[in-house]
Amino acid sequence: MVGGRSEEAAARTSAGIGAAGYGSLGEAARYGRAVLLAVPAGAAPESAAELAPDLAGRAVLDCTVPMAPGTGGPGLTTAGGTDSMAARIASAAPAARVVKVFGICHESIWTLPRPVFEGAPLVVPFCTDDTSAGFLAAELVTSMGCTPLACGGLDRAGLLEAAAVFAIGAWWSGGEARHAFPSPALAPGATDD
Ligand SMILES: NC(=O)c1ccc[n+]([C@@H]2O[C@H](COP(=O)([O-])OP(=O)(O)OC[C@H]3O[C@@H](n4cnc5c(N)ncnc54)[C@H](OP(=O)(O)O)[C@@H]3O)[C@@H](O)[C@H]2O)c1
Incomplete structure (x- = not known):
């Protein structure tokens, strides 16, 4: 709905x-079973506060990206403090079971029937303090043909948010963010150690 x-x-x-x-x-x-909060980051905490009674006990999937368009491309917005958006949403709706997820990719990726790149399903990182909400997010991600990647508690959500802003900034300037993160396993002579 x-x-x-x-x-x-x-x-x-x-x-x-x-x-x-x-x-x-x-x-x-x-x-x-879950609700996706998909409003601009600047409006999300206020929106969560207004909806707090409705969000109580609910798995709330937070996809917001704290991004402010600037002259040099997108940058992190610090409006409202330095806490992550996820932390601010969780504090605005304290009984909600918040999961940070789905913020990394552009909408054109989420609407693909089969999000597979270079032969591998899209990996979708998520952070939460709520185990059952995390399971639900992972189930949803899997149902989309993607691979869930548990990245720890909500205290790490800011890292995902910063990663999204970093990637968007790289694309904005003509770069390809994924090429900045090669696995050490790909280095010539790499061992399993
Ligand atoms: N677009 C993407 O590719 C993408 C990818 C990853 C994450 N995200 C994140 O997902 C969120 C939504 O992105 P979007 O591109 O859909 O943004 P958007 O088009 O700017 O906003 C979505 C909707 O939020 C509603 N809205 C605005 N202020 C509101 C408020 N105070 N209370 C309730 N609703 C409000 C507006 O609907 P009405 O004016 O009709 O009420 C608007 O159509 C953002 O936080 C964004 O960072 C977007």
């Missing part, structure tokens, strides 16, 4: 992605 401030916009998005339906933000927050 797609929720929105405007019923018309929610209906449009719902039709566009073939969702189960559309409704208010609160209705969408209470629907299904």
Whole structure:
């Protein structure tokens, strides 16, 4: 179910992605096994606070990227403090079971029927303090044909957010972020040690 401030916009998005339906933000927050908070980072903590009663006990998937477009390309926004977006959302809706996930890739990747690159399924990192919400996120990622990668607790969510901003900044300037992270196993003469 797609929720929105405007019923018309929610209906449009719902039709566009073939969702189960559309409704208010609160209705969408209470629907299904998990809720994806997909609003601009600057609005996310306030949105989470407003929806806190609806998000209580819910697995909340936070895909926000704290990015501020600047003259030199996207940069980290520090508006509202230095905590990660995930931490700020968790603090705004304390009973929500927050998972940081799905922020790394552009929407064009998430809508691929089969996200496989160079023969390997897309790896989707996630961070959470809630084991069952993490299992749910991993199940969802697997159902999309991707490979989940547990990256620790919510205290590490800021690293994923910074990685997303870094990658977007690299693409913005014509680079290819993934080429900056070759595995040491690929080095000539590498051993398993
Ligand atoms: N786009 C991507 O490729 C991508 C990839 C990874 C992560 N993300 C993250 O996903 C989130 C959404 O991205 P997006 O590209 O969909 O952004 P967007 O188009 O700027 O925002 C999505 C929707 O949020 C709604 N919105 C704005 N302020 C709101 C508020 N205060 N309360 C409730 N709803 C509000 C708007 O809907 P109405 O005006 O109709 O209410 C808007 O259509 C962002 O945090 C972004 O960083 C995006």
